[in-house]
Amino acid sequence: MENLISIFVNSVFVGNILLAYFLGMCSFLAVSKNLKTSLGLGIAVVFVLTITSPANWLIYHYLLAPGALAWAGLPGMDLSFLKLILFIAVIAGIVQMVEMVIDRYSQALYNALGVFLPLITVNCAVLGVSLFMVERSYTLSETVVYGMGSGIGWLLAIVSMATIKMKLRYADIPEGLQGFGINMITTGLMAMAFMLFSGITL
Amino acid sequence: MSDSVKTILFATVLCLVCSLLLTTAATGLKVYQRENALVDRQKNILKAVGAVDPAQRYSGDAIKSLYRDHIKCVSVDEKGEVLSADTRAQQTIPLYLYLEGDQTQAYILPVNSRGLWGRIYGYLALETDGSTIAGFSVYKHSETPGLGGEIENQWFERNFVGKRIVDAQGDFVSIKIAKGAVADAVRKDLQPNYVDGISGATMTGKFLTQGLKDVLQTYEPVSIHFRNQGMLKIPEKALVCQPPS
Amino acid sequence: MSTAVVKITRSETYRTVTDALWQNNPISKQVLGICSSLAVTVQMNTAIVMALALTFVVATSNLIISLLRTSIPRNIRIIVEVAVIATLVIIADEVLKAFMYEISKQLSVFVGLIITNCIVMGRAETFAMSNPPGKSFVDGMANGIGYGSILVGVSFFREFLGAGKILGHQVVPRLAYDWGYMDMGLMLLAPGAFIVIGLFVWLEHTLLKKWH
Numbered sequence: 001m002e003n004l005i006s007i008f009v010n011s012v013f014v015g016n017i018l019l020a021y022f023l024g025m026c027s028f029l030a031v032s033k034n035l036k037t038s039l040g041l042g043i044a045v046v047f048v049l050t051i052t053s054p055a056n057w058l059i060y061h062y063l064l065a066p067g068a069l070a071w072a073g074l075p076g077m078d079l080s081f082l083k084l085i086l087f088i089a090v091i092a093g094i095v096q097m098v099e100m101v102i103d104r105y106s107q108a109l110y111n112a113l114g115v116f117l118p119l120i121t122v123n124c125a126v127l128g129v130s131l132f133m134v135e136r137s138y139t140l141s142e143t144v145v146y147g148m149g150s151g152i153g154w155l156l157a158i159v160s161m162a163t164i165k166m167k168l169r170y171a172d173i174p175e176g177l178q179g180f181g182i183n184m185i186t187t188g189l190m191a192m193a194f195m196l197f198s199g200i201t202l
Numbered sequence: 203m204s205d206s207v208k209t210i211l212f213a214t215v216l217c218l219v220c221s222l223l224l225t226t227a228a229t230g231l232k233v234y235q236r237e238n239a240l241v242d243r244q245k246n247i248l249k250a251v252g253a254v255d256p257a258q259r260y261s262g263d264a265i266k267s268l269y270r271d272h273i274k275c276v277s278v279d280e281k282g283e284v285l286s287a288d289t290r291a292q293q294t295i296p297l298y299l300y301l302e303g304d305q306t307q308a309y310i311l312p313v314n315s316r317g318l319w320g321r322i323y324g325y326l327a328l329e330t331d332g333s334t335i336a337g338f339s340v341y342k343h344s345e346t347p348g349l350g351g352e353i354e355n356q357w358f359e360r361n362f363v364g365k366r367i368v369d370a371q372g373d374f375v376s377i378k379i380a381k382g383a384v385a386d387a388v389r390k391d392l393q394p395n396y397v398d399g400i401s402g403a404t405m406t407g408k409f410l411t412q413g414l415k416d417v418l419q420t421y422e423p424v425s426i427h428f429r430n431q432g433m434l435k436i437p438e439k440a441l442v443c444q445p446p447s
Numbered sequence: 448m449s450t451a452v453v454k455i456t457r458s459e460t461y462r463t464v465t466d467a468l469w470q471n472n473p474i475s476k477q478v479l480g481i482c483s484s485l486a487v488t489v490q491m492n493t494a495i496v497m498a499l500a501l502t503f504v505v506a507t508s509n510l511i512i513s514l515l516r517t518s519i520p521r522n523i524r525i526i527v528e529v530a531v532i533a534t535l536v537i538i539a540d541e542v543l544k545a546f547m548y549e550i551s552k553q554l555s556v557f558v559g560l561i562i563t564n565c566i567v568m569g570r571a572e573t574f575a576m577s578n579p580p581g582k583s584f585v586d587g588m589a590n591g592i593g594y595g596s597i598l599v600g601v602s603f604f605r606e607f608l609g610a611g612k613i614l615g616h617q618v619v620p621r622l623a624y625d626w627g628y629m630d631m632g633l634m635l636l637a638p639g640a641f642i643v644i645g646l647f648v649w650l651e652h653t654l655l656k657k658w659h
Contacts, residue, residue, distance in 0.1 A: 015346055020637045022485040026565050081228040081541060084559050085533045124563040131556040136320030136344045176653035181645045188641030198402045209520040216527060220534045227538045234545035348636040
């Protein structure tokens with residue numbers, strides 16, 4: 001239990017999937033112009049991550065890992081080289097389903113998020129979490145906690161960025177630095193701030 | 203031909219071509235990948251004892267021949283005795299011995315510790331006095347780069363050389379990672395049992411300390427043999443070890 | 448001689464390449480592909496290998512998709528693109544694990560993440576689907592080189608300032624350390640990467656404004 005809490009807290013703060021591992025930046029930069037859409041997208045990412053990570057865990061451990069196909073009578077098979085393709089297919093499928101569910105139950109949210117939902121499919125953070133889960137040999141419960149924690153960390157980062165950008169509109173930024181440049185530097189300062197949490201012991 | 207049939211046909215052909223390409227690549231390259239993993243493992247065992255210079259590049263064959271000439275992997279039981287090939291013992295653990303000719307110069311333990319993000323894998327080498335550390339090397343971890351990830355760097359690993367796993371009275375205390383520099387954080391008489399910690403990676407240090415303690419505890423019977431006799435009796439036909447996965 | 452130079456600078460290939468390097472540099476102007484790039488910029492050698500891997504994937508996927516562009520059914524267009532890109536990335540990953548084991552250990556999951564790298568999908572969708580194979584291949588190579596130039600540039604500063612090394616070789620002399628010089632540890636951590644690339648792009652934008 002303590003292990004799960006430690007993984008959760010670490011993936012939200014110190015090992016923030018965006019501020020420490022650089023994943024999920026494309027949508028982060030594009031969507032953080034507006035606070036409401038950032039919040040919406042962030043929540044969608046949390047949702048997608050919490051579902052896709054365990055789904056990919058199951059696929060990896062019962063289909064792809066060396067010896068995984070023992071239940072089908074093929075213990076010698078090692079299909080782990082297919083994980084990239086299968087993970088992305090699973091993610092695309094789940095995102096499609098999330099889109100259909102949102103469309104059915106909340107037109108307003110669907111209109112707000114619109115084009116961003118398919119973006120979650122190619123969001124490196126989602127694929128990255130699944131790949132890290134394999135690399136670190138997590139159990140199923142650790143994977144769920146890691147997925148949710150990473151999603152919440154990403155949500156925190158994008159919402160913070162949106163609010164900072166609102167403040168930056170009143171700042172006098174040199175021309176060359178406007179846009180990408182200042183966004184990167186801001187993200188760097190946020191990353192430094194999040195690193196403060198490495199001093200906390202649980 | 204209707205649109206949907208064309209689509210299905212295209213998709214099927216694409217799937218077949220991709221699968222063919224991928225399977226050929228993966229199976230064809232597997233030989234090289236396995237070889238690389240093996241050489242990497244051997245290199246790290248040699249690195250733990252200081253038989254290879256971490257700054258130098260070695261060819262795969264050089265590593266393999268060094269390993270063949272100097273490293274012997276045996277199985278030991280709970281009493282720390284090396285088993286011979288005819289015995290059929292239940293619980294055996296692998297032990298690596300570093301040999302110069304016939305003389306054992308050091309023994310190496312496989313480390314599998316919990317880390318902050320995932321497991322930490324490495325090797326810890328001890329001198330034949332059973333109390334002094336000869337070297338430490340990490341070959342796989344998932345720690346945060348720049349923070350906990352420093353455990354794979356030379357400066358951290360070099361600090362282990364010469365440290366002791368027993369205290370002044372000769373009792374087992376294991377090796378610990380201090381919070382900060384040993385010179386500042388630890389009492390003078392306890393300093394031989396501590397190595398410098400990594401700033402910003404206290405948790406990694408804590409987990410690794412526990413992991414090293416666990417492995418040293420498991421191999422204490424072997425260490426006791428070395429402390430008392432300065433050597434380990436190896437039977438004529440020693441049971442070759444099961445390397446850790 | 449000068450006519451030859453003029454001829455080269457006027458040629459389409461030259462313009463495609465410089466376009467990708469300068470005006471439309473994928474990372475700064477199109478803000479693409481930074482996802483996986485920054486994590487491998489701690490050292491120059493990993494950055495170079497990553498850039499080569501991505502260039503291989505973009506160029507080859509552009510070529511293949513351009514060759515297939517007339518036969519791909521409209522409704523599975525994106526899926527076909529993803530399938531081609533994923534296959535190429537897996538091949539690149541397996542080859543690296545077989546022949547450059549040390550570096551592939553350091554690159555870990557980030558080679559696999561080339562699949563989600565916006566540059567690759569972006570070029571396939573916007574260029575390869577509507578241009579002949581030869582041009583698409585060149586465009587892919589050029590974009591890869593543009594991406595690589597920023598990656599290697601950032602990694603140069605991070606490695607030099609953060610560890611005093613270039614390509615793994617100690618460049619800052621022992622003497623400097625004895626006199627009190629200390630490596631900027633922040634450069635080796637995440638914030639360092641963000642700040643370096645922000646400043647880098649600032650420099651590039653300002654220079655572009657000056658020269659045009």
